[in-house]
Amino acid sequence: MMKFNAVFLAVGLGMAFAVGAFTCPTPDLPGNGSAAPEIEASTWFNHIGANPDLESLRGQAILLEFWATW
Amino acid sequence: MLAVSDESEEKVSAYVDEMGVRVRCAAGFSSGDKWGVSGYPSAVLINAQGEISWTGHPSSLSSSKVKAALKGAKPRKGGFMSFRVKRELSSKLKSAAAAALDGKLGKAHAKASKIGADERPDASEREDAQVFAGEILDFAKQLRAQAESAIKNRRMLEGLKVLEALEGEFKRTEFGGELTRRLAEIADDQDLQNELAAAQAWAKAMAAVEKRGLKKAAKKFEGIVKKYPGTRAAERATLKLRGI
Numbered sequence: 001m002m003k004f005n006a007v008f009l010a011v012g013l014g015m016a017f018a019v020g021a022f023t024c025p026t027p028d029l030p031g032n033g034s035a036a037p038e039i040e041a042s043t044w045f046n047h048i049g050a051n052p053d054l055e056s057l058r059g060q061a062i063l064l065e066f067w068a069t070w
Numbered sequence: 071m072l073a074v075s076d077e078s079e080e081k082v083s084a085y086v087d088e089m090g091v092r093v094r095c096a097a098g099f100s101s102g103d104k105w106g107v108s109g110y111p112s113a114v115l116i117n118a119q120g121e122i123s124w125t126g127h128p129s130s131l132s133s134s135k136v137k138a139a140l141k142g143a144k145p146r147k148g149g150f151m152s153f154r155v156k157r158e159l160s161s162k163l164k165s166a167a168a169a170a171l172d173g174k175l176g177k178a179h180a181k182a183s184k185i186g187a188d189e190r191p192d193a194s195e196r197e198d199a200q201v202f203a204g205e206i207l208d209f210a211k212q213l214r215a216q217a218e219s220a221i222k223n224r225r226m227l228e229g230l231k232v233l234e235a236l237e238g239e240f241k242r243t244e245f246g247g248e249l250t251r252r253l254a255e256i257a258d259d260q261d262l263q264n265e266l267a268a269a270q271a272w273a274k275a276m277a278a279v280e281k282r283g284l285k286k287a288a289k290k291f292e293g294i295v296k297k298y299p300g301t302r303a304a305e306r307a308t309l310k311l312r313g314i
Contacts, residue, residue: 033121035120037104049151050153058120061139063072063125064107064114065113066074066107067111069270
């Protein structure tokens with residue numbers, strides 16, 4: 001049930017971004033074309049090197065996936 | 071690809087261990103609200119220019135969107151050994167800082183240590199240099215810990231690559247000596263050497279998949295299961311074969 005809602009919300013958000021920031025009901029959320037907000041986390045796994053952040057990842061494409069263990 | 075969760079380190083760590091997750095993931099991700107996350111799983115694609123180019127459910131991401139995002143992408147300067155301090159350093163440390171950013175940690179450490187021991191700079195510059203040298207060494211030790219974690223999780227090629235790179239950077243130092251001894255220990259460890267051989271066979275099998283496709287490379291995965299039973303590579307090979 002939760003998963004369905006999450007998919008629906010994610011798709012809904014995506015559609016809102018596609019339509020444009022002007023019609024988006026929450027204009028303060030980053031949309032397509034806007035600069036990426038910062039990436040900050042306390043602990044990284046399966047990673048070698050300094051903690052990833054936008055500065056160290058500059059010039060690379062990033063796929064940021066948001067997940068939870070539940 | 072970065073998989074981020076706002077949950078605690080313990081929760082994520084347990085999940086990663088239990089499920090054998092191999093992708094880069096994070097616990098305690100604190101910027102969720104800035105990204106407008108309102109459900110899981112969701113994903114954001116950031117292009118090589120640092121702009122958001124797509125958001126949505128991970129399964130709906132097309133390869134054409136990924137290709138577009140990769141336009142103009144450049145490899146990371148200095149690689150995994152790149153070290154950057156976020157504070158202002160004295161001008162005398164400019165060269166050492168540049169070396170550290172470039173991943174030349176041994177060179178950076180040597181330069182900073184030399185300035186820290188030199189009588190000519192004033193006391194605060196010497197202290198700044200000594201602190202910087204300490205920070206570089208701490209970072210190198212952090213890399214060593216990450217490499218050991220990789221080896222523990224049987225990511226042999228990655229772990230050894232890091233230990234060998236560090237050994238090369240810190241030749242003729244105490245830290246370098248520790249690494250040489252550790253690498254000799256690993257060379258004498260039958261279990262780890264078996265895992266390493268299996269990992270190398272896995273890399274060959276994956277290259278064959280790239281070249282000839284999964285069906286044609288199947289024999290290689292069967293070979294791994296037969297020749298290296300009980301290794302992490304054999305586990306993965308078994309799963310790979312199930313997918314054919």
